[in-house]
Amino acid sequence: MIPGSTRMVFLPDPRPMPSNFFSTVKTIYEATLEDGFSMWKRMKERMTPTDIVMWLIGGGMLALIIWGSTATLIAGRYTAHHWFDFMVFGLAQGSIYALIAMGYTMVYGILRMINFAHSEVFMSGPYTAYFVAAFFYSSGFLDQQPIISLLAIFLVSMSVSTLIAVLLERIAYRPLRNAPRLVPLITAIGASFFLQYTFRGLYGSGFQAYPVVKILEGEWAFWDFRILKFQAVVIVAAALLMAALYTFIQRTRVGKAIRAVSEDKEASSLMGIDIDRMIVTTFVIGGMAAGAAGVLYALMFKQVHFSMGFIPGIKAFTAAVLGGIGNIPGAMLGGIFLGLVESVGPSLFLDGLGIVAPYQLKDAIAFTMLVLVLIFRPTGILGEKLAVKKA
């Protein structure tokens, strides 16, 4: 009510006064009924044919998934050991996605743009570190001092990725900060291809086999289940890194400043925060996470290539969207969830549908999930108001 206006005060309440308990109940009941009815009517009015088509598609997908999963489980082609292996693999892959997704989600939070070139930030680190690893391997240092060499590899990879991320921000994104939305996205796509083919020119177009680290070979046994060592290491390392980054964002002054900038740029600049510096810091953190993720990825799949960033990049983006873009814990959760679905999914629900070679379709599962999330819940699992504001 507008202050100073007193008109409303003198008007009588238009609703009839309830005379006794029963009539009160009856009124409330009727009101609720009416509310419910009108809500239904409103929903019916707002429901467009496209909505119906979309819900049908979604329902159909769900039915297929349930049907496929049931069929697989009844057929019992896979034992508990199989499922356990799938889960561990999915967890390892998912934690790598989660690390990359951090970069996407933080940059989105602070600049409201998809850093499409983040997949190249991810690729540049391990590809450069490959030469360090190869040198250590050929000189025998890798076998003598595996821990130190691994640390050095991580360090090189993280610093190269960080450098690329910072250069990217400085050259490609900073001049376009106030441009229309499509412009930085197109720039990012361009930068992505430029970087990919620059590294191809620098290091060659072949696949490079990452040297084998002996201490990561073999497996650990827990009762009846066995875990490949490197998968366990990948999971643990990724978890530690994520915990460190999360603490940094939540607990330190700089982290607080970054969160403030992504909340409201003008206000935080009025509070004395240097916005440019915070944006660069964001890119640095994202680059470090991507560089570390890159080495983990290279350790897991044992090779690097100039286009190795594209698919994990898109999947990490899916993970970020899945968790609610701009939301850091969401990105972690989304990454792990996506990793699990991708490794369990083909055997769980595609196999049951009688699809030949279901594993070929694992990328299609990730992309379908991306599209479904974008359609039905663009705010993601841990959706925030941010996505609503934007959509």
Next chain:
Amino acid sequence: MKHSIWQDGIKIGLIGGGVGVLLSLIGMVEAFSQRHIISNVISMGHTLLLVIALLVGYMAAKRASQTQPLRVLANGLISGLMVGGLLALLVMVGNLVRLRAVFINASPVLYKLLTFDYGIGSGIFLLLCAGTFSGVLSGLFYLSPALARRVLLTSLSSVVMAGVLQDLLRPTFALWGPLAIINEWLFAANGLTIQGAVSLFILMALIIYFWAKRGSAVKTGFRGLPPTKQRALRTTGLLFLIIVLLILPQVLGLFLSEVLTIVGLFVLLGLGLNIVVGYAGLLDLGYVAFFAIGAYTIALLTSPELGFFGFSFWSALPFAIIVGIIFGVLLGIPVLKMRGDYLAIATLGFGEIIRILVLSDFLRPWLGGAQGVGKIPKAAIGSIEFAGPQQIYYLILAGCFLVGFISWRLRDSRLGRAWMAVREDEDVAQAMGINLVAAKLLAFATGAAFSALSGAIFASKLGSVYPHSFNVMISINILCLIIVGGMGSIPGVLVGAIALVGLPELLREFADYRLLVYGAALVAMMLFRPAGLWPEAVHRRELQEEESVGTETESLSGPEPGKQEGV
């Protein structure tokens, strides 16, 4: 103030030198040195580095005012020296350390090129001198009057262009008796001859000089003509253009016709995406999906290898387009509510899903899996079979005309205006009574139809379809060409296709660096010239308004695009 000059020169010079070193290390300099611009005088690789040094010198010189010639020259000198210095450093480091273990292109050949084949000591001295000299030249260039600059720039770049495009020009001249003399005068076995380069330079300089003096008179003379005569002149021009287009493959020979057909296919695709991205502002990164759908529909309906239907090309074509439209709508419905980057990623996802599905063993009995589908019959009218590139060209040309005409008519129609309103602001457009669902779906459907047409022709041209021909790079390629040409502009699509598809086909050395250049072009266009080389009228108006706000326009990158749009 004194040290700010140094800072400017050094900073810009270091950036330029860094670019030079990068280009050398990724192998561009070496690859380009195969081709000589002027025979036995300067190769394309050297030209590349020279252009960098000149550009850097010019940019450094521009930091000082023209009233202080000494400072301008000092800036140019320092920055040029920096470029030379960094390249010299690369050579020195390369001779001490085996860089090749990491950078595969840091070969002795590269060092030889960089030192002009004079050995380390004198070569490095020469390199430094060349850098300094070109920096000073840029400074002098900056100090010279505007007309001289324009004449110099245009004629120099046309000499370079003639050298770069020698493979296009030489066979064309050779086919025509009287022009063969020109050929001999201009070209040696590898690149332009010296006398050819000089005479071309002088010719272009004279043309530009007189155009600069008299050009405005010609233009006002044209404007002064009565409208009917203007129209007649335009129509004659258009007719002439059409005739040229019709006889082009006969003039150019087999290889160039093949290049033309590829350009034509990309023009078709570009016109389609231009409707989706340029008109309606829906950034679609999965556009290649419709290209694939068109091609696979043709394959499915005509190929005896699959043996389902055995249609002829012409009876299968309408189905291809209809299936394209259906998929355009089907894939459009889910993304109706998305905007900007979400839309881009979702469509990218669709494109990949379709490619993965086609590639999978699951759909192999129907779509051929990784081996693709072969034995697709050629299109034929009566006894004329569109078999080789010289015949397919006409098919594509007809398609381009049709699609170009449709998009031209659509642009100013009610629907076209609705699309543009949606592009500018969705909410306002809806508030003005535009049916967003219909507008967006129609955009997707039209774009998909054009793309499917292109895919159909592509399938019949190749005679086979493989899932690998339809990867995301094609989508990026098309996006790139409409952005470079100018979003929403029909001639822009043509310009973009020629620049980004035609040129790389002509320059074999280019093949490896194609996507690199595309990426750089996308970034550079967005940074310096977001409206494209041949902007759409609306965008141009907007840009002109914004110029007063004080954005720096770059006119260095090339000649100013056309005067009047819309023939």
